[in-house]
Amino acid sequence: MLKKVFISILLCVALALSFVACGPAENPQTDSAGTSSNSASVSSSDTNSDASTDTVTDGSTATSDNVTDTVTDEGSSDASTATEGTTTDTQDEVKKDDPYWEEDLGRKFLACDIVNFNIVLYDLDACNGDYQNLVNNKNAIVWEWKSLFDRNCKYSPGVGIDSAKLRYSPYYGKDVVIACSSNGWWGIIDYEKCTVICEGMGPNNAHSVEMLPNGDLILGVSASQIGVYYIPITLGMTEPVSGIEAPACHGVCWDPERKCLWVLEGTGVFKATIENIGTKDAKLVRDNRSKVDLMEDADCHAFSPVYGQPGKYWVSAYENLWIFDVETGKFTKSDDAYNVNEIKGVASFADGTVVEAAVNLGGNAINFFACDGFRIIEDGVATLVTFPKGGRQFYKIQPFTRNYR
Numbered sequence: 001m002l003k004k005v006f007i008s009i010l011l012c013v014a015l016a017l018s019f020v021a022c023g024p025a026e027n028p029q030t031d032s033a034g035t036s037s038n039s040a041s042v043s044s045s046d047t048n049s050d051a052s053t054d055t056v057t058d059g060s061t062a063t064s065d066n067v068t069d070t071v072t073d074e075g076s077s078d079a080s081t082a083t084e085g086t087t088t089d090t091q092d093e094v095k096k097d098d099p100y101w102e103e104d105l106g107r108k109f110l111a112c113d114i115v116n117f118n119i120v121l122y123d124l125d126a127c128n129g130d131y132q133n134l135v136n137n138k139n140a141i142v143w144e145w146k147s148l149f150d151r152n153c154k155y156s157p158g159v160g161i162d163s164a165k166l167r168y169s170p171y172y173g174k175d176v177v178i179a180c181s182s183n184g185w186w187g188i189i190d191y192e193k194c195t196v197i198c199e200g201m202g203p204n205n206a207h208s209v210e211m212l213p214n215g216d217l218i219l220g221v222s223a224s225q226i227g228v229y230y231i232p233i234t235l236g237m238t239e240p241v242s243g244i245e246a247p248a249c250h251g252v253c254w255d256p257e258r259k260c261l262w263v264l265e266g267t268g269v270f271k272a273t274i275e276n277i278g279t280k281d282a283k284l285v286r287d288n289r290s291k292v293d294l295m296e297d298a299d300c301h302a303f304s305p306v307y308g309q310p311g312k313y314w315v316s317a318y319e320n321l322w323i324f325d326v327e328t329g330k331f332t333k334s335d336d337a338y339n340v341n342e343i344k345g346v347a348s349f350a351d352g353t354v355v356e357a358a359v360n361l362g363g364n365a366i367n368f369f370a371c372d373g374f375r376i377i378e379d380g381v382a383t384l385v386t387f388p389k390g391g392r393q394f395y396k397i398q399p400f401t402r403n404y405r
Contacts, residue, residue, distance in 0.1 A: 107351070108122065108125075108142065108399075109397050109400055110397060111357065111374075111397045112160070112161040112162060112163060112394060112395045113160075113393065114159075114162075114395050117147040117148055117158075118145060118161070119144065119147075120141055120143075121141065121143035122134055122140055123142045124140075127140050131374075135387055144194075153196045155185050156183075157187070158183045158185070159181060159183045160182065160395065161179050161180070162180055162181055162182055162206065162395050163179060163180050163208045163209055163395075163398070164178070164396075165177065165178050165211070167211040167402050169215050170214065170215050171215030171233070177189040177191050178209045178211050180202075180209040182206060183201075184206055185199065185202075185206070186201075186206055188217075188233070199238075200231070202219050202240065203223075203224055203226075203229070204221070204224075206221050207222045207250045208249065208252045208264075213256065215234045216233055216234050216282070218252045218261060219231060219240070220250065220251060220263070225247060226244065227246030227247060227249030227265060228252060228261070229242070229243045230274065230283075230284050232279070234278055235278075237280075242282055242283045243284060244284040247265055247266055248266025249264065250264050250265070250266070251300070251315075252303075253303060253304070253404065254404050260274075262303075262326065264313075264315060266298065266300060267295065268291060269291070269294075269324050270287060270288065270290050270292070271287045272287065292329050294315065295317070299317055300317050301317070301343065301344050301345075302345050302396065304345070304399065305404065305405050306348055307399055307401075307405075309405075312325050312326070316337070316342075316345075316346060318342050319337060319341055320337055321334040321336055321337035321346065336356070340356060340375055341358050341361065342358065342369075344357050344358070344395050345371070345394070346397065349399065351378075352378075354376075355377075356376075356377075357373075357396065357397045358373070358375055359371055360372060361373040361384055361386050362386025362388075364386065364391070369395065371393065372386055372393055373385050373387050373394075374394075
């Protein structure tokens with residue numbers, strides 16, 4: 001009898017020790033890309049739809065006749081209403097598990113070469129202090145996509161590439177470069193393999209493109225009344241299903257804090273929200289209450305985030321450069337644009353360096369909108385880098401970061 005009791009006690013002790021050694025199972029926190037498995041998607045319940053009137057759009061073609069825009073128009077024009085109930089993050093407060101956060105961007109920027117139909121990635125830090133190396137030193141170019149030599153590119157960006165950005169695509173599970181051209185072409189380029197993985201033809205004069213957190217695309221078009229289009233590529237579609245009015249649209253940027261789009265049209269900036277993201281019923285909604293005009297004939301072009309300052313965006317109008325603050329709804333003029341021609345693109349970095357692509361800096365522009373070089377402002381000192389006749393010509397530039405901020 002004592003022997004049986006002794007054996008029972010030994011079995012209980014062994015079982016207890018086994019439980020302590022194994023412990024409870026841990027929930028996996030990251031996917032194969034090393035980011036939160038659910039942080040790169042946005043459900044329709046996350047979208048901001050404070051509009052009082054809206055219209056469901058069922059069109060599936062790229063023409064404005066088949067895409068109905070939705071607007072709201074309550075009260076006075078006040079951008080502060082666009083941010084009610086939201087908070088802003090400072091650079092130190094951004095969570096490091098945010099898949100779009102990068103502690104060290106470096107000083108790289110994407111430039112659209114409109115002569116060679118290429119996208120060029122320049123690295124200021126590879127210039128060894130001499131920014132003229134951007135012109136004649138191949139080490140300053142760390143990546144380049146050549147559309148004319150990409151066999152996967154079926155639709156040629158025939159009038160040059162207008163805009164390019166780095167983004168992380170949860171749909172493809174990799175970093176991509178998204179781009180568009182004035183002939184209506186848009187494409188998604190596998191950054192690592194440097195080849196197109198998805199493309200399509202939209203309305204003429206596409207001037208800006210954005211990738212939503214779920215992987216769908218927004219296309220900004222400058223030459224039609226319907227200026228912003230939603231393309232649900234995650235459903236295998238390459239045609240827009242919704243659009244909104246945005247005359248002379250030159251920029252679209254996703255705001256991850258407010259879960260909305262900021263749109264740069266010809267005279268200023270407004271907010272747009274998206275309902276039913278990731279579905280065929282996705283609907284863009286224009287919030288007219290958030291519209292802030294820079295000036296009546298502003299002719300706005302450049303639109304990119306001020307690095308490290310969430311909620312602030314660079315905006316260019318002719319030879320002037322401004323910072324738009326979505327919290328205050330105000331434009332503040334920047335001194336960084338002093339003594340340059342019309343600015344088409346802006347990129348800024350963590351150390352305060354600002355790069356501008358400006359028209360005809362060296363007198364070698366091939367047309368009235370071509371930028372034949374860059375103006376680099378570092379520690380208050382401006383350096384002009386110009387390309388010779390027969391060399392590269394540029395349009396928009398963007399900081400090389402997958403971060404929307």
